[in-house]
Amino acid sequence: MQIRYFAWLRERVGTPVEEVETSATTVAALIEELRKRDERYAYAFEDMSAVRVAIDQELSEMDAPLSGAREVAFFPPMTGG
Amino acid sequence: MQIRYFAWLRERVGTPVEEVETSATTVAALIEELRKRDERYAYAFEDMSAVRVAIDQELSEMDAPLSGAREVAFFPPMTGG
């Protein structure tokens, strides 16, 4: 599964994109896995109220299932316009 | 006193502007004078809900005093923009 990071999440994790092998079935479970892997992730996901997720480029919820997902993206609240 | 007419009031009265001698003290009294003068005016002022007045280029009410007025204008509700 490909994971993308944007804005300060990208800066904290240290990469814009990475390939991850996971058996997590939800977004929340995936985040738990990442947090345990390295403190960069713990830092990036320390305030979940400021984290948004998209599954295959669709905004999603943290408890959304990951089955069949090819791309998961994490980013702060959007500030377009 | 100069009187101006715009849009269909101008068409009904038949002139865009005229000089009128009057002793009327309010707009309403002036209209009564004009109505008696000629049926063109009676026609122009037949539906007063569709007539607006400006005294010296300021929107006014029909019972407004005419003292000191140099220019009175009659026109339908405005349709700008």
Place this chain on the structure above:
Amino acid sequence: MSVSVQQGDFDVAAEMAALRAGRTDIGAIVSFTGLVRDSAHGEEISDMELEHYPGMTEKALQDIEAKANARWPLQATRIVHRFGRLSPGEQIVLVLTASPHRHAAFEAAEFLMDFLKSRAPFWKKEGTGDGGRWVDARDSDEDALSRWE
């Protein structure tokens, strides 16, 4: 703040460029352009004659513009209104508002248009097959105005 009442056309790009020229503090510019439509009430319109009240028109537009500037934090405003005979597709009116924030720019532009519709001394006559018809003021335009009171 600037208003023009003119027979000739206007150039939205040039007007917008003039508004922005030499400054970097503007966050939002809203423009409204009104155009002559080719039909009304299902009837074809050949042209539109815009009559106005020279002298009073300029004052009314300046007054409306001052009201908008008193009410919202605007950095610049511009009103251009044409008169005379116009063809379908031609530009009638331009309103521009500039502000640090988008809501002020949007609201002020709507406010200006709502006032222009029923408080600026213009009258429209639509050219139709039977010689033309004066456009009636609409209740909805008065209603639009009342929300700013």
Place this chain on the structure above:
Amino acid sequence: MSVSVQQGDFDVAAEMAALRAGRTDIGAIVSFTGLVRDSAHGEEISDMELEHYPGMTEKALQDIEAKANARWPLQATRIVHRFGRLSPGEQIVLVLTASPHRHAAFEAAEFLMDFLKSRAPFWKKEGTGDGGRWVDARDSDEDALSRWE
């Protein structure tokens, strides 16, 4: 309906001309142009870096545009959003709406901007003396969005 996500600048006049080209049924065109401001929270801004999510951005913009067209009687809409490094005074975003009636054009343009602010995958980093700061999403932008629900 048309959206562009691009690094280069856009030309409001050309975009507006394209919207109007060859038609005489449009009554109202509203444009919104967002610009980079030279300061924020009393601090000077040297530049702005706009990051986005290629692929998702285009889909989000098309989705927003379709929602606006489903909700108001629009004759044309256009969204252009830039990304990359921009200087104060430069254009960031353009929204255009065309309708027979002014209220639909105004409302749709505000709706599009409200959605772009907090539902289009862009992130802004302001260049400040201490190396730059990611712009925080504002509660007022979420509030603005909630009025369309």
